[in-house]
Amino acid sequence: MADTRAAPNKRQEIIDQAYRRFYDGGFHATGIDTVMADTGISKRTLYKYFPSKEDLIEAVLDQYGCDTESQLFAPAMARSDDPRRQIEAVFDVRRDLMAQKDYQGCLAMKAGQExxxxxxxxxxxxxxxxxxxxxxxxxxxxxxGLTRPEDTGRQINLLFQGTALTAQMQRDLTVFDLAKKALHILFAAAAAEN
Structure with a gap:
């Protein structure tokens, strides 16, 4: 009987390798040969699972989405039961992730832009x-319980995305402190409308 576990593991191994290579080098600048270097996986095996580079990129981005939940939101939600503190914690966790030496920004946003x-x-x-x-x-x-949660949530997302981009471009994590002050203003405005 054939070992059916090998195929998903090989597919995941390709995704993991591509994730690292695309994250480090970008999507257009990183060719399939670079992705597969040092893996021992043949191009034939790669193309068995991913008929094109774009299919591989989509799989990498799906993996990134799972990682966003486990590395950003799960830790933030664990810090408090209060939704406002959880929102603040998302900013704190992103700042902490960005403080890591190898952090290079949001992979999904980079892919979308490229x-x-x-x-x-x-x-x-x-x-x-x-x-x-x-x-x-x-x-x-x-x-x-904030008023207009859709508008307020969108405003917070704009603040969050802009803060992360500014912190990355300026190499200045203190912008997260400023963002949290702005976040408190948004909270106060949304609460005052109640």
Whole structure:
């Protein structure tokens, strides 16, 4: 009887390798040969699971989405039962992730930007990543009892995404402190409307 566990493990091994290589080198700049270097996996095996580089990128972005939940939101939610504190904690966890030496930004957003006008599936995954974060903030705003939770959640997402981009571009994590002050203003405005 054939070992059916080998195929999913090989597929996951390819995704893991591609994830690291694309994250380090970008999507267009990183070719399949670079992705597969030092893996011992043949191109034939790669193309068995992923008929194109774009299919592989989509699988990598799906994995990134799972990682966003486990590395960003799960730790933030564990810090408090209060939805407002959980929103603040998302900012804190992102700051902590960005403080790591190898952090290079949001992989899904990078992919979406690199493939605008070139591959709708990849762009859709980049957009989906941003909307996923936005939906999490909207849900937390609802749970916090804030007025207009959709608008407030979207505003928080804009603040969050802009803060992360600014911190990365300026190599200055103190912008998260400023963002949290702005976050408190958003909370106060949304609570005052009640």
């Amino acid at each position: 493939y605008i006008g070139k591959h709708e599936g990849i762009v859709a995954r980049g957009k989906s990543a941003s909307l996923y974060v936005e939906d999490k903030f909207i849900d937390l705003c609802r749970r916090a």
